[in-house]
Amino acid sequence: MKDRIKKRLGGNTKCNIKTFHSFCFEIVKNNAKNKTDISRESIVFDEEDAREAVKKISSIQTKGYDKNFINTSMMHKFIDLVKYYRLKLNFLSDDEKYDYNIVIKKLLQPSFKKLVLDCFKSNGHVNMKLMNFMIQNGAIYIYFYNKQLRNEKALDFNDLVTFTKLLFEENDIVNYYKAKFKFINVDEVQDTSTIEYEIIEKLFKDDRDKNILLCGDIFQTIYKWRGSEPEKIFEAFKKECSPIEIAFDKNYRSTQILTDASMNFLKNTFENKVSEIYKEGITSYSSEMGEKISIIGYDNQESEAIGILNSFKRLALKGEDLSKACVLTRLNNYNKNISRVLNRISMNENFEFILVDEYKFFRRAEIKDIIAVFKILINPYDSTSLQRVIKRLSTGVGNSILEKIETSEFRRARIKLSDFISDYTASGEFYTNLLNAYDKQSDDGKIVIFDVESTGIDVTNDEIIQIAAVKIDNKGHIIDIYERFIKPNKTVGASVKVHGFTDEYLKKYGFPKEVVLKEFREYTKDKIVIGHNVQYDINILTSEFNRCNLGEPLFKGFYDTLDIYRRFYPMEKNHKLEYLSEKFNIKHKPSHNALDDIKATKELLVMAIEEKIRPTSFERMSLIADLYENFEEFREKYRILLEKSYELRPFEMILAIQKHFDIMSNYSIEEKEEKFIRVMNFHKILSVLDDNKKSSRDALISVVELTALSGGEIEEILSSTKEKPRIPIITVHQAKGLEYDTVIVSGVIDGTFPFYNGDLDEEGKLFYVAITRAKKRLILTYPNKNKNFKGEEYTTRVSPFIEKIDKKFFYNED
Numbered sequence: 043m044k045d046r047i048k049k050r051l052g053g054n055t056k057c058n059i060k061t062f063h064s065f066c067f068e069i070v071k072n073n074a075k076n077k078t079d080i081s082r083e084s085i086v087f088d089e090e091d092a093r094e095a096v097k098k099i100s101s102i103q104t105k106g107y108d109k110n111f112i113n114t115s116m117m118h119k120f121i122d123l124v125k126y127y128r129l130k131l132n133f134l135s136d137d138e139k140y141d142y143n144i145v146i147k148k149l150l151q152p153s154f155k156k157l158v159l160d161c162f163k164s165n166g167h168v169n170m171k172l173m174n175f176m177i178q179n180g181a182i183y184i185y186f187y188n189k190q191l192r193n194e195k196a197l198d199f200n201d202l203v204t205f206t207k208l209l210f211e212e213n214d215i216v217n218y219y220k221a222k223f224k225f226i227n228v229d230e231v232q233d234t235s236t237i238e239y240e241i242i243e244k245l246f247k248d249d250r251d252k253n254i255l256l257c258g259d260i261f262q263t264i265y266k267w268r269g270s271e272p273e274k275i276f277e278a279f280k281k282e283c284s285p286i287e288i289a290f291d292k293n294y295r296s297t298q299i300l301t302d303a304s305m306n307f308l309k310n311t312f313e314n315k316v317s318e319i320y321k322e323g324i325t326s327y328s329s330e331m332g333e334k335i336s337i338i339g340y341d342n343q344e345s346e347a348i349g350i351l352n353s354f355k356r357l358a359l360k361g362e363d364l365s366k367a368c369v370l371t372r373l374n375n376y377n378k379n380i381s382r383v384l385n386r387i388s389m390n391e392n393f394e395f396i397l398v399d400e401y402k403f404f405r406r407a408e409i410k411d412i413i414a415v416f417k418i419l420i421n422p423y424d425s426t427s428l429q430r431v432i433k434r435l436s437t438g439v440g441n442s443i444l445e446k447i448e449t450s451e452f453r454r455a456r457i458k459l460s461d462f463i464s465d466y467t468a469s470g471e472f473y474t475n476l477l478n479a480y481d482k483q484s485d486d487g488k489i490v491i492f493d494v495e496s497t498g499i500d501v502t503n504d505e506i507i508q509i510a511a512v513k514i515d516n517k518g519h520i521i522d523i524y525e526r527f528i529k530p531n532k533t534v535g536a537s538v539k540v541h542g543f544t545d546e547y548l549k550k551y552g553f554p555k556e557v558v559l560k561e562f563r564e565y566t567k568d569k570i571v572i573g574h575n576v577q578y579d580i581n582i583l584t585s586e587f588n589r590c591n592l593g594e595p596l597f598k599g600f601y602d603t604l605d606i607y608r609r610f611y612p613m614e615k616n617h618k619l620e621y622l623s624e625k626f627n628i629k630h631k632p633s634h635n636a637l638d639d640i641k642a643t644k645e646l647l648v649m650a651i652e653e654k655i656r657p658t659s660f661e662r663m664s665l666i667a668d669l670y671e672n673f674e675e676f677r678e679k680y681r682i683l684l685e686k687s688y689e690l691r692p693f694e695m696i697l698a699i700q701k702h703f704d705i706m707s708n709y710s711i712e713e714k715e716e717k718f719i720r721v722m723n724f725h726k727i728l729s730v731l732d733d734n735k736k737s738s739r740d741a742l743i744s745v746v747e748l749t750a751l752s753g754g755e756i757e758e759i760l761s762s763t764k765e766k767p768r769i770p771i772i773t774v775h776q777a778k779g780l781e782y783d784t785v786i787v788s789g790v791i792d793g794t795f796p797f798y799n800g801d802l803d804e805e806g807k808l809f810y811v812a813i814t815r816a817k818k819r820l821i822l823t824y825p826n827k828n829k830n831f832k833g834e835e836y837t838t839r840v841s842p843f844i845e846k847i848d849k850k851f852f853y854n855e856d
Contacts (some may be wrong), residue, residue, distance in 0.1 A: 043229075058223075062238050064751045065268065066202040069219070072499040072721050073209050075578040076540060079604060079617040080205065081195045082578045083421055083668070086750035090405060093118045094426045095190045099183065111171040119161040120176050121184050124149065125200040129237050130269065136615060138188065142181035150177065166831065192617075193458075195423045203237060209736050210244045214539045220245055221536050224253065230779070231258030231276070231309060235269035239278070247282060254283060257290075260315070261308055264775060264808045266801070291324050295817050297332025301325065303851035304814050311806045334853045335813075335823040337790075337844065343376075346825045347383035350786055353821060354393065357784060362781065364393045365767035367784035370774050370812050372795040380788055381771045387794040393767040404749040408717045409724050411435060413749050418680070419687045420743055422460045423605075429459065434648055435703040438675035446669065455661045456609050456654075462666070462673040463680050466599060471662040473655050476601050479570040480516060480651055487513030487521050490597070491572045491644045493636040494579045495541040498533050498826055501582040501839055502740065505530040505555070507548055508541070510560050510636035513569075518648035524565055525637055527552040556590050563587065567596040574619045575604045576645045603646050610654035622646055679703065688738055692745045693728035696721065774812045787815035790824045791838040809843045 044059045051057065058067070067086060074082040075570065096114045110238065124145050129136065131148060133141040133840075149158050162173040176183065191197060197205070209215050228242055246252040256279055258273050279285060293301040305324045308316045340346040350369060358364055369384075371377045380399045388395060403409060411434055417427040432439045446452070447459055461472045469475050479488035492511035498504035507530050513522040529552035533545050573579050580600055587595060607617045614625065619632045623642045626649060630641035679702045686698050699705065700721065709717050731748070734739060774787075789795060795812075796805035813820055828838050 061751065062234070062242075063199055063202050064747070066206040066241070067197075067747065069209060069215075070197070070202060070205045071331070072651055073215060075575050077209055077212065077215065077500070078205060079575070079621075080192070081575060082581075083218040083603065084197050084428070085417060085421055085424060085746055086202065087191065087194075087196045087198050087426070088405070088750050089118070090410070091426050092122075092191075094429075095187060095196070096121065097196070098426075099186050101130075102186075108158070111169060111175070113162075113164075113169060116162050116164070116169060116172055117176060117183075117237065120158070120173075120180060121187055122198075122200065123157055123161055123797060124180060124184055125198075125204070127154075129200065129204055129207065130235075134204070138615065139181045139185045142184050146177060146180050162266070166575075182631075189612060193423065193427050194614075195421050196426070198682065203241070203644060206241055207237070209243055216244050217539065218536045220249060220252075225255075226252065227255040227257065229257050231256045232260055232263040232272040233265050233268075233270050233778070234258075234275060236271050236274055237269065239275045243278070243282070254279075254285070256285075260319075260812050261312060261807055262778070262814075264778065264804060264811055266804055289319055291320055291322055292327050293324055294327045296326060297328050297330045297818060298326040298817055299332045299334055299851060300434075300813075300818075300820055301328075303335060303847055304810065304818075307810060307813065307843070307847045309846075311810075311843075312476070312803075315571055330818075333819055335851050337525050337852055338821065339840070340823065340825050342825045342827045343379055343789075344383050346823050347380050348387060348677075349823060350380070351384060351388055351391075353786065355817075356390070358393065362784065363767070364769055364784075365784055366817075367767075367769050368777065368780075368786070368815070369395070369769060369771045369780045370777055370785060370787045370815065371771070371789050372774060372797060372808070372812075373789070374773060376789045376794060377771055377773060384771070391576045393769060395771055396768045397771050403720075403724075406720055407434075408709075408721055411703075411705055411708075412696055412699055412721070412724065413746065415683065415703065415750075416742060416746050418463075418694070419684055420739075420746055422463060423458070425459045428463070431703075434708060435705065436515050437679070437703070437705060439672055443669055443672050452665055455665055457662055457665060458609070461662075462670065463677050465681075468664060471659060471666050473601075473659060474663070475599055477651070477656060478661060479598075480514075480518075483516060485521075487515055488569055489514050489572060490569045491640045491647065492524075492566070492579065493573055493639045494582060494645070495543065495636050496582055497530055497532060497537050501578065501585050502737075504537075504582065505532060506559075506582060506586055507534060507543055507552070508636050509558060510640055511562070511565065512640055512644060514644060514648075518644070518651075520641075520644065523637070524562070526558045526561070528555050529553065530555070530835055547791055555586070556592075559586055559590055559592055563592060563596055568737070569597050571597045571600045572603060572647055573600070574602070574639065574644065574646070576600060576602045585673065603643050604652050605648070605649070606655070610650055618817065619643065619646075663801050681795070687742055691728075691732055691734075691738055693725050693732060695742065696725045696728065774808050777815050778811060781815055781817055783817050784821070785812070786821045786823060787812050788823050790822045790841045790844065791828065792841055793838075794828075795841050796843065806846075808845065809841075 047057050047059065058065075063086075063759050070078070070080060071084070072083050074080045074084070093114050096118045100112055100114060100117065124142055127149060128141050128145045131145060133144050134497065135141055148154065158173065158177075161169055162176075188201075191201070213580075223245060226242070226245060228239075231239075234242075246254050256276070258272050258276075260276075263270060263272055296304070301324060305320075308320075308324075338349060340349050354364055354367065359369070367490060369380065371380065377397065381395060384395045404413065411430065414427040414430040415435075417424050418431060422428065429444060431437065432444060433441065445457070447457065447462075458472075461467050464472055466472050466475050469478070476489075482488050490511050490513055492509065494506045494510075495508040496504050496506050506528055508527050509524070510526075511524040512520045513524075523558040527543070527548055531550055534541075534548070538544055571580075580595075584595060587593060605616055607614065607622060611617075611622075611789045614622070619639060619642055622628070623631055623646070626646065628642050628645045630638060630645060632639045682700060683695070683702060687695060690698060706714050706718060728745060731745075733744065736744065787795075795809065796802060822844070824838065824840055826838055827835055829835050
């Protein structure tokens with residue numbers, strides 16, 4: 043879509059094209075500094091990472107319980123369900139635990155109970171012991187799970203939506219994005235949940251000047267189980283905007299026969315609704331009449347797979363491009379069974395089959411290992427990735443060392459795994475440099491607490507308009523105040539609503555940028571700098587120095603009071619500067635004036651040093667000293683790669699990681715070739731996707747975001763890296779939005795397609811999605827005999843959906 047729009051509008055278009063979750067991620071990151079207690083450098087955990095976080099929490103929260111009933115995958119499903127319904131039911135108070143308790147009670151009502159049971163079901167059996175445990179303890183469990191994510195500077199997918207929804211309760215944020223977007227197009231509305239729509243609606247509600255386009259096909263609504271309700275969305279949109287309605291009645295994908303056949307199926311399945319929307323029907327743009335639909339029955343699943351292989355062999359002999367073909371099934375299990383046979387019997391063919399799991403390229407172990415290294419180079423607080431690197435790669439650190447660090451003794455001392463790879467810890471423990479600077483008598487002060495205000499949240503393009511700082515002595519008293527306003531090169535724009543400084547004010551009271559930056563660079567020379575959620579301030583300050591050709595900052599190091607309070611005051615319900623100032627009765631209250639914020643930060647810092655950091659410092663030094671040398675090899679490798687991450691492009695970093703960590707050493711000789719090919723494919727993918735307008739570090743951050751948020755849009759690149767054509771075997775749900783010249787829909791039998799306990803309307807829409815993936819050729823196959831989950835054979839009946847398509851569209855094939 044990006045490429046098509048750029049082609050139409052030209053390369054300089056400012057059009058933003060994102061998935062809903064990546065849009066939310068951008069909003070959360072952009073407002074993290076001033077509106078949340080989330081680090082702007084937070085990463086998104088995929089399902090596997092989130093399950094690892096659940097495992098860490100379960101090792102603490104299930105102490106004393108029988109470990110045999112613990113299943114982290116089931117627990118994660120339940121956590122995901124509760125967090126989603128907290129959003130859906132709009133229980134978004136300041137008290138998370140209270141909200142989760144209420145939601146769990148709601149989910150136990152008859153209308154929701156099946157959703158809970160499904161979380162704990164495996165092979166038809168429900169883990170009742172675990173379900174009862176999570177019903178009783180789920181609220182506190184989810185609370186600690188969220189804490190674990192924040193400690194690792196991470197978010198899960200529900201967090202992205204939750205925080206965006208909360209941020210959009212604030213008018214200044216909504217107004218900023220309203221002003222930013224003049225035209226909004228929501229594609230695939232039938233897959234959009236009401237929660238997602240409520241967020242997007244904020245951008246155009248009560249604004250008649252906006253141009254809004256909602257596109258969707260209600261006959262492809264196949265995600266009701268995920269909360270999509272297009273009828274409700276269209277109803278709300280019509281009420282709010284009185285839009286012009288256009289029926290897209292021209293099919294640009296399929297031949298005339300396939301277009302007519304799919305329209306025939308729709309009319310016979312959803313007659314009234316179809317007549318209402320498509321008054322003139324749907325016609326094909328193609329002038330090609332095309333082939334009729336083939337429907338072929340086989341003795342059983344094995345002979346069905348053999349028949350599918352033979353169909354592709356015949357097509358290959360005709361010169362058809364098999365990289366533009368696929369096999370679709372209704373169910374994952376059917377997928378796996380067909381795949382098992384096809385892979386066994388197609389070993390010597392000039393094409394190959396690939397199961398959907400192979401498409402989860404970023405989840406492959408060897409790729410995940412590289413991504414884990416990328417993640418810790420960006421965010422060393424990500425203990426999930428750090429543990430993976432230590433356990434799986436050549437680091438010189440044994441599992442027994444990790445187990446020791448995870449004991450209650452180390453937790454009580456507030457020691458983190460990331461402390462062992464930090465240069466700060468070389469002085470004794472992570473906070474030794476801070477304590478030394480605080481205690482040192484000096485007329486000049488060794489600690490600077492600072493904050494900036496800027497024209498926006500893009501650290502590479504926006505400009506600083508105010509820098510405020512204080513120096514403190516060893517009693518925590520302010521001994522110097524620094525404050526300067528800067529004349530920016532651009533208008534403050536909508537950011538004036540955040541900080542209150544107009545263009546006129548800055549023109550009158552501001553100093554030239556280079557003068558202030560040079561001054562502040564000297565002011566912080568050899569100092570320890572502090573801020574609350576300070577990484578943004580550090581990044582934009584460093585960027586401004588570079589833009590003015592002033593070189594790197596000269597300070598010794600920095601600490602973040604957000605991280606300090608997360609570590610030493612973990613039970614606080616949040617760690618926003620405003621909340622902490624109220625909770626601990628801080629004299630200076632934060633505002634959006636930088637000087638007010640740093641005075642509040644100063645008081646919080648002094649309190650944490652005196653109450654928590656200093657009293658426990660010796661204990662941390664003692665515990666760290668016993669294990670510190672074990673990390674020497676790993677620290678050196680990490681240091682080298684960290685330096686390289688500022689110089690090399692992400693695809694070049696892959697080779698550096700392989701060199702230092704010898705990723706291939708994990709695998710047998712038989713596995714190495716396949717694994718190495720995948721790593722080289724990853725190298726090629728990142729090379730193709732590399733945006734050379736971004737710095738090496740920014741490009742690396744983008745790669746980490748892509749790997750977490752990608753919905754599988756790299757298939758085309760992956761296909762191009764293989765010598766043989768690859769034919770995917772995927773479920774219809776996974777094929778949504780895709781198209782192929784040749785589509786074989788396998789397992790078209792009653793009880794499978796439609797699924798025996800599925801909603802018949804939604805199953806019909808799913809079948810419609812399946813048959814409309816084909817551009818040129820559609821083949822439907824089914825076995826006359828099949829086996830149930832007990833392995834018992836039974837005689838099948840062809841899917842009733844076949845009868846919904848007139849016979850004139852079929853021809854038989856033996």
